[in-house]
Amino acid sequence: GAGVSQSPSNKVTEKGKDVELRCDPISGHTALYWYRQSLGQGLEFLIYFQGNSAPDKSGLPSDRFSAERTGGSVSTLTIQRTQQEDSAVYLCASSWGGAPIYEQYFGPGTRLTVT
Amino acid sequence: AQSVAQPEDQVNVAEGNPLTVKCTYSVSGNPYLFWYVQYPNRGLQFLLKYITGDNLVKGSYGFEAEFNKSQTSFHLKKPSALVSDSALYFCAVRVLLTGANNLFFGTGTRLTVIP
Numbered sequence: 001g002a003g004v005s006q007s008p009s010n011k012v013t014e015k016g017k018d019v020e021l022r023c024d025p026i027s028g029h030t031a032l033y034w035y036r037q038s039l040g041q042g043l044e045f046l047i048y049f050q051g052n053s054a055p056d057k058s059g060l061p062s063d064r065f066s067a068e069r070t071g072g073s074v075s076t077l078t079i080q081r082t083q084q085e086d087s088a089v090y091l092c093a094s095s096w097g098g099a100p101i102y103e104q105y106f107g108p109g110t111r112l113t114v115t
Numbered sequence: 116a117q118s119v120a121q122p123e124d125q126v127n128v129a130e131g132n133p134l135t136v137k138c139t140y141s142v143s144g145n146p147y148l149f150w151y152v153q154y155p156n157r158g159l160q161f162l163l164k165y166i167t168g169d170n171l172v173k174g175s176y177g178f179e180a181e182f183n184k185s186q187t188s189f190h191l192k193k194p195s196a197l198v199s200d201s202a203l204y205f206c207a208v209r210v211l212l213t214g215a216n217n218l219f220f221g222t223g224t225r226l227t228v229i230p
Binding site for chain 2: 041101108109
């Protein structure tokens with residue numbers, strides 16, 4: 001079946017502009033995660049959605065970052081007033097539920113470059 | 116606090132030889148442990164997980180990992196390496212704690228299998 005999809009695959013933007021990154025999780029998955037992967041570093045957790053519960057935003061690095069999930073499915077990560085340090089690959093993942101036993105399925109990522 | 120360490124940034128092994136990619140963890144509570152692989156320009160793919168039970172778990176592509184509670188380790192192994200196994204490998208941990216909703220990743224180990 002279809003996996004997690006993300007769009008765009010690549011995004012180049014000028015410093016100070018806003019960007020929106022989209023994630024389509026696997027159908028039926030109730031949990032959705034956003035991570036950031038910077039060059040030479042591991043994955044950094046950003047935000048987590050589970051069903052209709054309030055999202056866990058504890059990983060968002062600043063108030064320029066926000067995310068929403070509409071209808072329990074598609075999610076959009078928005079970065080306002082982008083900075084060069086925001087350049088990274090943004091990965092979305094989904095899982096059957098929020099419990100730790102469920103493995104997460106990752107999308108191919110969006111490579112964001114801020115010039 | 117939860118953390119994962121992958122002590123080797125790079126592992127080189129000859130094709131046909133056994134391979135080991137090391138991972139140690141530090142958590143409060145019982146760990147749920149995962150291995151993911153990332154091929155160039157691709158998202159992370161789930162390989163295997165330890166939840167409970169048998170300490171030796173088997174996963175995709177002939178990989179296996181052994182959970183060692185006393186050494187807090189979860190090393191990834193394969194009896195005979197293939198050139199196609201060359202990729203970036205991530206160990207991750209999650210615990211069942213209120214507010215701990217995400218995977219904690221190691222910084223990754225790049226495996227190169229030499230023909």
